[in-house]
Amino acid sequence: MSRRFRIGVAGGGVVGSLVAAGFADRDDVEVICCERSPQGAQLDAGTGLNIGPNAVKALRLFLPDVASHLSSGGLPWSDWTIALTDGTPLAQFDLGQLADNPGLRIGWAELNARLRASAGSTIRYGTEVVAAGQTEDRPFMQMRDDSGTYEIDALDLLIAADGRYSLVRDSLLAPDPIQHPGIALFRLLCPAPADSPIDDYAQWFNGPNRLLAFRIPGNLVYCAGSFPLQGDTSIPESMKLTDAIRALFVPASGATAESVRFLLDAIGDDEAQLHWARLQERETRLVGASRAVLAGDAAHPMLPTLGQGATQSIEDACVLVDEIRHALADGVELNVVPERFAARRQKRIDFVTGFSRDATDTMLAGADPVAGTARKLEPAFLEKLQQLYRDAPRPR
Numbered sequence: 107m108s109r110r111f112r113i114g115v116a117g118g119g120v121v122g123s124l125v126a127a128g129f130a131d132r133d134d135v136e137v138i139c140c141e142r143s144p145q146g147a148q149l150d151a152g153t154g155l156n157i158g159p160n161a162v163k164a165l166r167l168f169l170p171d172v173a174s175h176l177s178s179g180g181l182p183w184s185d186w187t188i189a190l191t192d193g194t195p196l197a198q199f200d201l202g203q204l205a206d207n208p209g210l211r212i213g214w215a216e217l218n219a220r221l222r223a224s225a226g227s228t229i230r231y232g233t234e235v236v237a238a239g240q241t242e243d244r245p246f247m248q249m250r251d252d253s254g255t256y257e258i259d260a261l262d263l264l265i266a267a268d269g270r271y272s273l274v275r276d277s278l279l280a281p282d283p284i285q286h287p288g289i290a291l292f293r294l295l296c297p298a299p300a301d302s303p304i305d306d307y308a309q310w311f312n313g314p315n316r317l318l319a320f321r322i323p324g325n326l327v328y329c330a331g332s333f334p335l336q337g338d339t340s341i342p343e344s345m346k347l348t349d350a351i352r353a354l355f356v357p358a359s360g361a362t363a364e365s366v367r368f369l370l371d372a373i374g375d376d377e378a379q380l381h382w383a384r385l386q387e388r389e390t391r392l393v394g395a396s397r398a399v400l401a402g403d404a405a406h407p408m409l410p411t412l413g414q415g416a417t418q419s420i421e422d423a424c425v426l427v428d429e430i431r432h433a434l435a436d437g438v439e440l441n442v443v444p445e446r447f448a449a450r451r452q453k454r455i456d457f458v459t460g461f462s463r464d465a466t467d468t469m470l471a472g473a474d475p476v477a478g479t480a481r482k483l484e485p486a487f488l489e490k491l492q493q494l495y496r497d498a499p500r501p502r
Contacts, residue, residue, distance in 0.1 A: 111262040111440060113430070114247045115139040116235040116274045118222060120416050121267035121402040124423035125430075126225035127172050134434060138258060139225065140249050142234035153293045153381060154213045154328030156183050156307055156320060156413045159205035160498040161420035166207075167500055168424035172224045179216045181323060183209030185306040188479050191317065191355050193363030196479040204488070205495035209413075211307070211322050213295065217416070238264065238274040238398075243441075245398050247274075263440040264398040265426065267419075270388065272404035278394035287409070289385040289469055290341045291332045292351075296372040298327040303365040307413075310366050311475035314468065315354040317369055329369050331355070332385070334471035341382055348374040385409055387463070390455050392448040399444040401426060408459045411466045412494065418458055425450050425499050432502070450499065461490055 111134065115122045118141025129135040157180070165173035186199040201208055222229055236255065237248035245264035248257045266274035270284075298304060304327045307320040315333040322328055333354050335341065344350060352370050356362055362370070373380070390406040393399060402419035429446045433439070465487075468478035481487060 110134055110136055111434070112136045112138065112258075112260070113263045113265065113440070114245065114258060114261045115265045115267055116238065116247060116272075117141065117266075117268035117402075117404070118143075118225075118229045118231070119218070119267060119269065119402065120221060120419040121265070121423045121426070123218070123221035123225045123229065124169065124172065124420065125265060125267070125426055126228035127221070128169060128423075128427035129430070130224070130226040130228050135430075137228050138247070139229045140233040140235050140247065141222075141229050141231050143231065145231035153295055154211065154320070154322045154326070155217065155416050157210040157212065157420065158413055158417035159183075159201055159207050159209045159495040161417040162207055162210055163496075163498040164421050164424045167498070168427055169224075172221070175224060176212075176217070176220050177210060179220050179323065180210040180212035181321065183211050183307055183320070187306075187308045188475075188482075189308070189310050189363065190357070190475065191310045191312040191363060191366045192357050192359060192361045193366075196311075196476060197483055199491070201495070204491050211320050211328075213322050213324065213326065213328070216323065235268060235273060238266075238277045240278075240395050240398070243396060245395060262397065263430070263443055264394070266394055266398065266400040266404040267402050268404055270386070270403040270407035272400070274398075275391060275394065275400055275404050278398055279391055282389050282391075284407070285387045286384050287387070287466065288335045288471065289332050289466070290335050290345065291330060291383050291385055291410075292346075293381040293383075294329045294373060294376055294379060296327050296329060296376055298325050300325075302327060303368050308365065310355070310363065311468065311479075312355045312357050314470055314473040314475065316469055316475075317355055317366060319365070319369055327369075327372070329372060331373070332469055334469070335384070341384065346377075346380065346382060348377045385466075387459070390452070390459065392451055392455070393444040395444075397441045397444065399426065399447050401447075406455050406459060409462045409466050411469065412458075412462045414458050414462055414494070418455065421454070421499055422451060428499075428501050450502075454497070454499070458494065461494060
């Protein structure tokens with residue numbers, strides 16, 4: 107009888123859930139996926155996200171059952187419009203012309219619930235990875251749950267999928283700085299009446315200050331706002347007040363589009379529910395050690411300008427599942443997986459992170475959204491969008 111391979115996964119988010127789902131029905135692999143939140147508790151439940159057409163395409167190719175289950179919990183993302191906050195239109199992108207299929211609009215809670223359901227009983231909830239490393243040639247994880255702290259060693263593969271503040275990354279690699287481009291971000295999930303003016307993915311600018319919103323299932327609207335910060339500083343508490351936020355997005359004329367008025371009223375009604383953060387990046391690291399791989403935000407936290415954070419996590423997970431399957435089929439040790447994964451993902455991640463950074467130009471201090479958006483209608487940008495949305499990874 108062939109031996110059973112053991113794969114440790116730190117984090118039961120997008121990457122962890124999909125890797126667990128990819129091997130939930132196999133007897134030759136034991137996936138030990140540790141998720142610190144209790145079962146049924148979804149992190150970031152108060153927000154939504156748009157999943158790019160490229161991730162939907164990848165899921166259909168690698169994990170079709172998961173793709174079908176996930177898509178049934180969201181709404182299609184087919185359109186992207188850009189305007190000024192007074193309603194002046196600047197651009198419209200038809201994803202039907204740029205991608206092979208629509209993207210997906212969904213709530214974070216629904217995303218987590220559906221992905222984790224696909225993983226079955228593989229995920230260990232209420233279990234936090236508190237240490238990780240290697241002894242000789244084998245990685246280990248130290249976990250803590252209600253029963254105490256314990257260790258699982260001699261893993262065949264360790265996957266760091268524990269987010270942008272990854273403990274596993276920091277344990278395996280030399281420290282490297284998180285970079286902040288000087289942009290504050292707030293997020294809100296608010297009720298959407300039947301006559302809400304918000305539908306598909308849309309953005310509104312007043313100078314470099316940007317509102318973004320789209321409808322998701324459950325009669326809800328996801329809203330995100332951003333504005334430049336002075337240098338690499340924390341967000342002043344005074345800027346988190348309703349009047350200060352409103353002042354960012356109301357133009358000098360005082361006239362605002364119906365959609366913008368709806369969003370500003372929703373922000374005023376739920377000021378205390380806003381989630382605040384600063385945009386941040388970190389250098390891409392895909393290989394942690396000979397049997398350790400980094401994926402998702404643990405490997406490449408990126409700017410969210412093009413909605414590629416969770417999207418690239420899905421691409422990562424699909425390639426990881428594919429490489430592990432091939433190693434098992436070839437009868438080789440899983441120490442081949444990190445380098446093979448990196449070889450398939452490095453160029454793609456470099457392109458996506460760079461493109462996302464370039465597309466953030468209209469959100470920086472002093473930016474002109476009219477001129478910046480006009481550049482996004484030129485062939486060079488549109489060709490990159492098609493590359494982003496169509497060049498999803500394929501099984502090898």
